[in-house]
Amino acid sequence: MTHKNRFQAVCIICSAGGHLTEALAATKDLKVPRYFVTFDQPHVHSVLKGEEVYFIQDPHQKLHLHFKNMFQAFMLFIRKRPKIVITTGAGIAVTLCLLVKLTGGKLIFIETGARVTSPSVTGRILYRFSDLFIIQWEPLMRYYPKAIYGGVML
Numbered sequence: 001m002t003h004k005n006r007f008q009a010v011c012i013i014c015s016a017g018g019h020l021t022e023a024l025a026a027t028k029d030l031k032v033p034r035y036f037v038t039f040d041q042p043h044v045h046s047v048l049k050g051e052e053v054y055f056i057q058d059p060h061q062k063l064h065l066h067f068k069n070m071f072q073a074f075m076l077f078i079r080k081r082p083k084i085v086i087t088t089g090a091g092i093a094v095t096l097c098l099l100v101k102l103t104g105g106k107l108i109f110i111e112t113g114a115r116v117t118s119p120s121v122t123g124r125i126l127y128r129f130s131d132l133f134i135i136q137w138e139p140l141m142r143y144y145p146k147a148i149y150g151g152v153m154l
Contacts, residue, residue, distance in 0.1 A: 009033035011082035016041040019088040025153045070095045089122035101129045108132045119143045
């Protein structure tokens with residue numbers, strides 16, 4: 001039997017605003033195939049022009065939208081089977097990240113630079129599941145003692 005060792009693209013999932021800007025900055029020198037998962041906003045089409053992009057629902061604190069996000073994330077997971085995920089948050093990323101971890105994948109979380117002195121909700125959820133957790137501000141070390149301080153990206 002022949003074994004094909006095919007590399008899968010890195011999944012980059014994040015909200016469409018500043019989180020996307022940070023994700024682009026963090027992955028600009030990535031030398032492997034990648035694709036983005038975010039929510040549909042007019043500016044995203046121009047910012048990610050030429051990139052492989054998938055859109056899912058932004059749950060933004062609405063219960064019924066969380067269920068829609070979960071369903072869409074699950075369907076995308078079945079379709080793409082990501083093994084490596086990089087995320088800058090926010091809530092849009094939680095379901096897909098947990099699915100990847102439950103199936104043995106790797107998760108890299110970069111806490112948003114907007115969180116200087118207190119952790120984000122998404123960061124608090126995904127910290128314990130992350131294989132690599134990066135913070136941009138040193139005061140966050142008290143919340144994330146195993147994090148890596150990477151400095152401010154933007």
